[in-house]
Amino acid sequence: MTSNSPQPSPIVRPGDKRYPALSRGFNQRWIAEPEYVRLVRSPEEARDALAEAVRQPPKDPARTRITVRSGGHCYENFVCGADVRVILDMSPMCGMYYDQGMDAYCVESGAGNWHAYSHLYPMSGRALPGGSCYSVGLGGHITGGGYGLLSRQFGLTVDYLYAVEVAVVKPDRTTELVVARRDDGDPDRRALWWAHTGGGGGNFGVITRFWFRDLPEPPSMVLLTGLAWDWKDVAKDDFVHLLTAFGTYFRDHQDPSTAAGKLFGILVLNHVCNGQIGLFAQVDVDDPGGPAAMKEFLERVDGGIGATATAMRTSMGERPTVAHMQIPRVMPWLTATQTLDSSGEDQCGKYKSAYIRKPFDPTQIDAMWSFLGKERFTSYANKQSVIQIDSYGGAINRPPRDTAARQRDSIMKMQYQVYWTKNDPAESEYLSWIRETYRATFAATGGVPMVGGGVTDGCYINYPDVDLGDPQWNRSNQPWSTLYYKDAYPSLQRVKKRWDPLDVFRNAQSIRPA
């Protein structure tokens, strides 16, 4: 189907066989009952579909929100909440091409990471330094500041964003398409561009297209490994060493012009009932120093512990289990990216995040040890309960320009995750595990990773967590807006007031108009 199709864009209503599938996203916790889902095929359709949705009065006063979906990977109910009236689904807009007029690569917002890797890279030799999950949509991913295994080498996706096209609602409830560029002569449009460099999706309008300049060239070949330690062999001293060595390695290797500065590591701390702790690492081997960097990294992390590294046998949170990667293997970068695709089964999930600026302090390590089942939650049995620690920094910490992605001196990023199947009667226990584990790790700063908290620097808007707005779980004096956006929040609020003054695009943690 082409974007010039004369037929009106498809609308899926209750009773349509597609409706159940299109009323939910990746996280099966959230299932909406919208009046309709509209499939959007072009920027003009986005503008017109938005105008129509804004004009129509809600049939049900309890369902008033208009939401936008690209890949459907939102962790919270921002797209598929019970109060949603209309979902504008951008997934038909998934093209990518070089735009001569813009002198930039254009990526449509409904495309996913895999479109970017499998289309853009073969065509151009360039890539977005985005996440490894194929099915994550670029509409949400980029806008929140998306990152992945190339990010220590090249920075965040938004560091390359040149322009964005957005359908917005004006104060008189009419709609227009706005192209906002980094070097826009109009300060309001320039601010709209800036708000899309980390401000998060679902805030200002319907994003239809992104343009990127100077996209990096990923390495031709990388060295990839995935190994594990059996929990039964891991003593407390080993655990302390593992976390400390991982943190100090990344603290000490922050220069992205060196091979070690390009190396990306992911430590997967499963609950003990899972049986294993996992480690993934990837390094550029077009850089002649790549193999030595991988060797040093593995020696630093694995060398100091009594447990013997072994093959991965168990689930690794959002990552796939790679059973034959214990010995690092050289492969094309695109093949490695495919290997680490984590678009697994759609399940229910709850997530939390933290930016980490220094190696963990002993109380944080103690809390993780305890709540992973060594002292607390000892009879807990959900094997998909994970504290994932990604390396961070390098090129991310040397951004080329001002963006709304503010955490720019962290060395690690944490993601707490727990998964279960729908209607599992133990759901509340899983939620307790993740909430209490997180609170214990950051007990010194009110149960959340406070901005300016020494080791910590807030949370990632692309891993949203509504508990940050709940005083039971956030006892710090920092609201969710500070934890996600730090000092950028007041400017984001001004952009919101200018471009979405009627607050059409809203959810539990959307930017409030100034």
Ligand SMILES: Cc1cc2nc3c(=O)[nH]c(=O)nc-3n(C[C@H](O)[C@H](O)[C@H](O)COP(=O)(O)OP(=O)(O)OC[C@H]3O[C@@H](n4cnc5c(N)ncnc54)[C@H](O)[C@@H]3O)c2cc1C
């Ligand atoms: C399995 C998995 C792996 C992940 N891995 C990574 C990773 O490696 N790195 C990383 O940085 N993040 C990762 N994420 C997080 C991911 O970046 C966010 O969930 C992202 O917001 C998803 O975007 P989406 O378009 O798929 O989601 P959606 O649910 O479609 O949207 C997410 C938010 O963005 C808004 N939005 C989406 N499209 C538009 C649009 N066109 N216009 C305006 N607003 C829009 C929505 O309204 C919603 O508020 C992962 C998530 C999952 C589920």
